[in-house]
Amino acid sequence: MTNFKKNISILNITLAGGGAEKVISLLLKKLINDYNVTLFLLYNDIHYDIPKEVTIVILNNQNASNKFGYIKKILAPIILQIKFLRELKRRKINISISFLAYPNFLNSIASIRYSKLKTVISERGYPSMNTTSKISFYISKIFYPILYNRNDVLFSNSIYINKDLKENFKVKLPLKVIYNPIIIPSSNVLQNTIVPKEEDLKVVTVGNLFKSKNQKMIINAISLLKGGYKLSVYGEGPYKQSLKDLINVKKMSDSVFLEGKVKNINHYLIKHDCFVLSSLNEGFPNALLEAMAIGLPCISTNCLSGPLELLNKNSDPITIKEGSFYKGAYGLLVNNNDEKGLAEALNYYKENPSIRSEYGKLANQKAKEFELDNIYKKFKELINF
Secondary structure: OOOOOOEEEEEEOOEOOOHHHHHHHHHHHHHOOOOEEEEEEOOOOEOOOOOOOOEEEEOOOOOOOOOOOHHHHHHHHHHHHHHHHHHHHHOOOOEEEEEOHHHHHHHHHHHHHOOOOEEEEEEOOOHHHHOOOHHHHHHHHHHHHHHHOOOOEEEEOOHHHHHHHHHHOOOOOOEEEOOOOEOOOOOOHHHOOOOOOOOOEEEEEEOOOOHHHOOHHHHHHHHHOOOOEEEEEEOOOOOHHHHHHHHHHOOOOOOEEEEEOOOOOHHHHOOOOEEEEOOOOOOOOHHHHHHHHHOOOEEEEOOOOOHHHHHOOOOOOOOOOOOOOEEOOOOEEEOOOOHHHHHHHHHHHHHOHHHHHHHHHHHHHHHHHHEHHHHHHHHHHHHOO
């Protein structure tokens, strides 16, 4: 007798590069063993590999980057909602899971229209900082409680996200935290020869070149140190020209390198000595977790949310003196946009190779808590309510 498998679905905007998309791609590898899985995408953008057992339904067979006319922009959400609800019923989906605000709204409306459906929504960024204007912030404050509270459960990847939803957006449904999963790489930097303080410290950062990622902070910090550092920046985005201009103004073309977007980032991380996350805000920084898994000693801004939970033993708030850094249990933390503090942290790592090595080992150990099997077990318990 074969075991009955529930029909579940995951809804997202695309499966192009991004944190939520990476999480979905990893979870799919495990979900196919326990469920009949349908992946709903609003647009036909797919970067990550999808297991052949997953049924893919594209609700709008266009690229998300395509520009739409005014009428289509108005009609698109209605059309997508109708298609999504129709497919949920046709495929007899038992549990519908969505990631990010727009898919969460579609899922919330589906929960109202389809009484047999259990819905799980996931918030992936810090809501109060994700809005682009005061108007969008107040619109969110109206619609989050109206729609989100229609679902069965919400999970995010940070306690701070849940706190923000509860306190500032009046979200009252059960709130859970499930951190992002990772596949621990087979090779790491722990076997590398420790770079002595007399040699250049090879620093790396990874992320889209957006203003919020604030890579200029790292460039400015290194400029304060007057040599002895090489910085590699991996990623693409609209902020690229601004970074190029800064590199030219600082005359740092021989020490700062914009490497673009690459596949198999671990292959490049392993060639460096230290990782820096400079973001002004995060949901849960996959790039930081991947660097920790490789065994790189890390420095991060203490932005909400994610870094404090990754680099310290607990998530209690900390105070960092301006122009300085905090020695967390698994890495160093600095204040947002504090270039002097980051310079001090980089210098601390450079001048203390043995401490840098120890932090790399601790980071690698911490990363193992987020191994895919561990996170999937918690995810499965969440959706089988």
